[in-house]
Amino acid sequence: MALIELNNLTKTYRMGDIDVHALRGVNMKVEEREFLAITGASGSGKSTMLNILGCLDLPSGGEYVLGGVQVSGLGKRELADIRNEKIGFVFQGFNLLPRTSALENVELPLLYDRAGRIKDPARKAIEVLTRVGLADRLHHEPNKLSGGEQQRVAIARALINEPSILLADEPTGNLDTVTSMEVIEIFRDLNRQGMTIILVTHEPDIAHQARRAIELRDGRIVKDVVL
Amino acid sequence: MKWKSLIKVALKSIMKNRMRSFLTMLGIIIGVASVIALISVGRGTQADISGKIQSMGTNLLMVMPGASGFGGVSRGAGSWHTLTIADAEKIENEATLVTQVSPVVRESAQVIAGRNNWFTSVQGVTENYTVIRSWPVDRGAFFTDRDVKAMAKVAVLGATVADTLFPGQDPIGARIRVGNVPFTVVGVLGTKGQNMMGSDQDDIILAPATTVLFRLGDGKWINSITVSAVSEQETEAARSEIETIMRRAHQLAGSEENDFSIRTQTELNEMATSVTKMMTLLLSAVAGVSLLVGGIGIMNIMLVSVTERTREIGIRLAIGAREADVLVQFLIEAAIISLMGGLLGILLGLVTAGIIGKAISASVVIDPVTIAVSFLFSGIIGIFFGFYPAKKAAALNPIEALHYE
Numbered sequence: 001m002a003l004i005e006l007n008n009l010t011k012t013y014r015m016g017d018i019d020v021h022a023l024r025g026v027n028m029k030v031e032e033r034e035f036l037a038i039t040g041a042s043g044s045g046k047s048t049m050l051n052i053l054g055c056l057d058l059p060s061g062g063e064y065v066l067g068g069v070q071v072s073g074l075g076k077r078e079l080a081d082i083r084n085e086k087i088g089f090v091f092q093g094f095n096l097l098p099r100t101s102a103l104e105n106v107e108l109p110l111l112y113d114r115a116g117r118i119k120d121p122a123r124k125a126i127e128v129l130t131r132v133g134l135a136d137r138l139h140h141e142p143n144k145l146s147g148g149e150q151q152r153v154a155i156a157r158a159l160i161n162e163p164s165i166l167l168a169d170e171p172t173g174n175l176d177t178v179t180s181m182e183v184i185e186i187f188r189d190l191n192r193q194g195m196t197i198i199l200v201t202h203e204p205d206i207a208h209q210a211r212r213a214i215e216l217r218d219g220r221i222v223k224d225v226v227l
Numbered sequence: 228m229k230w231k232s233l234i235k236v237a238l239k240s241i242m243k244n245r246m247r248s249f250l251t252m253l254g255i256i257i258g259v260a261s262v263i264a265l266i267s268v269g270r271g272t273q274a275d276i277s278g279k280i281q282s283m284g285t286n287l288l289m290v291m292p293g294a295s296g297f298g299g300v301s302r303g304a305g306s307w308h309t310l311t312i313a314d315a316e317k318i319e320n321e322a323t324l325v326t327q328v329s330p331v332v333r334e335s336a337q338v339i340a341g342r343n344n345w346f347t348s349v350q351g352v353t354e355n356y357t358v359i360r361s362w363p364v365d366r367g368a369f370f371t372d373r374d375v376k377a378m379a380k381v382a383v384l385g386a387t388v389a390d391t392l393f394p395g396q397d398p399i400g401a402r403i404r405v406g407n408v409p410f411t412v413v414g415v416l417g418t419k420g421q422n423m424m425g426s427d428q429d430d431i432i433l434a435p436a437t438t439v440l441f442r443l444g445d446g447k448w449i450n451s452i453t454v455s456a457v458s459e460q461e462t463e464a465a466r467s468e469i470e471t472i473m474r475r476a477h478q479l480a481g482s483e484e485n486d487f488s489i490r491t492q493t494e495l496n497e498m499a500t501s502v503t504k505m506m507t508l509l510l511s512a513v514a515g516v517s518l519l520v521g522g523i524g525i526m527n528i529m530l531v532s533v534t535e536r537t538r539e540i541g542i543r544l545a546i547g548a549r550e551a552d553v554l555v556q557f558l559i560e561a562a563i564i565s566l567m568g569g570l571l572g573i574l575l576g577l578v579t580a581g582i583i584g585k586a587i588s589a590s591v592v593i594d595p596v597t598i599a600v601s602f603l604f605s606g607i608i609g610i611f612f613g614f615y616p617a618k619k620a621a622a623l624n625p626i627e628a629l630h631y632e
Binding site: 076 | 549626
């Protein structure tokens with residue numbers, strides 16, 4: 001069974017009096033251990049799709065099945081719990097808490113981990129920070145870290161809950177080319193170790209680092225290639 | 228969710244914005260401080276007044292001329308001339324529940340001693356008076372019942388009068404003139420201090436009731452009769468006994484109203500405390516308003532804080548916080564701010580109470596219940612006024628919150 005299954009997924013926003021069709025029937029399967037890049041021009045619906053995949057938003061129509069769970073019909077609480085247990089987010093703007101050390105930022109998701117799957121948050125946080133190469137930056141606050149380092153803290157934060165999928169929204173959008181490649185290399189490493197990754201980007205260079213690329217245009221998939 | 232981590236998160240966010248947190252607390256601090264200060268000083272004043280009433284004498288009853296206010300038009304107590312020395316003697320002879328009785332004849336006169344003179348109150352009493360008012364003589368001796376019977380022209384001076392007329396001298400045996408009547412000073416009273424109305428109780432001369440009544444007064448009517456009951460518990464019984472005796476003495480028919488009134492110390496006490504209670508209530512209302520304003524201040528700042536931290540809320544929601552988690556986080560923050568404010572307010576209130584107490588030389592009574600209630604109440608205010616902002620934070624859309632600039 002596929003990790004992610006989208007069946008005729010649609011999303012319609014109402015902006016004033018106009019209906020905006022952000023997604024117009026998307027069908028897609030993502031298997032475990034895939035490294036998928038979603039590309040497309042701005043307004044193509046890729047952010048909307050990532051929001052739905054990340055359970056931050058619900059589709060207007062169609063089905064979204066994540067790990068065998070029908071997400072479309074869930075309530076806010078269940079969505080929050082799925083975000084906590086199954087999804088790791090990496091954002092373009094890093095979205096770290098200011099004036100809070102790397103370690104505490106990384107521990108943050110465990111605050112909402114009701115199941116208590118991770119017994120020793122501090123140890124686990126150090127482990128994931130080491131994994132992204134920041135073992136020597138544990139107590140630095142975000143404003144003392146470079147952009148690349150901040151994004152690596154964000155990746156560590158996304159990993160701490162041992163999610164089944166890592167979602168990255170333009171993770172290199174705020175970084176220079178060299179740093180971008182460093183960050184992408186981390187993603188490739190994680191993928192080699194078995195992590196399923198979906199990455200949204202508008203940069204072809206970045207998309208090429210993935211193993212599969214999907215292009216969206218006007219809310220539909222127009223290209224789906226294995227690289 | 229772990230409470231310990233939640234409280235840690237809230238404390239951290241409060242410490243990150245020290246100045247703002249302090250300003251938010253200020254309303255609560257001032258509110259709680261004023262409640263504590265006012266109640267402490269109010270209670271203290273009340274205790275002072277009770278103490279002063281107590282110092283007037285133990286188990287005191289006062290028979291005053293005039294009705295105490297039943298029926299149609301009533302004149303104030305003391306406005307009629309109805310009491311005589313005979314009434315006092317009747318009570319002393321017939322009442323079983325009283326220990327001491329003294330008539331009181333009150334006159335004012337210019338008192339002259341050598342080159343000094345002084346205008347003061349002259350009270351005609353009997354020897355019992357010192358016992359009833361627990362007011363012993365300091366020097367010399369009090370006049371005796373024989374002096375009263377003989378209408379002797381002897382006087383006992385209050386401390387203030389003694390100091391004024393005989394500065395640095397021993398007045399015992401000295402001659403003074405009260406109005407036109409010459410008196411011999413036989414004693415000086417101990418210092419009693421101010422009464423609850425603030426007038427000097429030592430500014431007085433005591434002389435035998437008969438002497439004052441016939442030499443200085445009108446020879447018939449006395450101002451009041453001071454009685455002490457056998458015990459505090461028997462005060463009410465003594466009152467009805469005196470009432471019966473007095474009605475018989477004044478030959479009042481069954482339907483006639485009393486032409487005298489009897490006041491007990493308990494009543495005086497109640498009168499006085501009702502005044503201070505009123506004051507405390509009034510001031511507490513003012514303090515309550517400032518607590519309310521403090522609460523609104525918390526709401527205000529929390530709303531600003533929610534807007535400022537929209538992105539943070541977005542992050543928390545994205546990584547799996549439920550709405551309830553965000554709600555609880557902000558509620559805890561509001562509660563901690565207001566509880567800290569409450570704590571600081573209690574400290575400030577106690578200090579203020581001490582300063583006010585010193586300034587108006589009143590006692591300060593610190594009531595642990597008041598302190599506990601103010602502390603709890605400030606927490607409740609925080610949660611109450613923190614609820615709306617917290618709700619607002621929890622209801623944020625995570626996608627919009629994440630992209631909030």
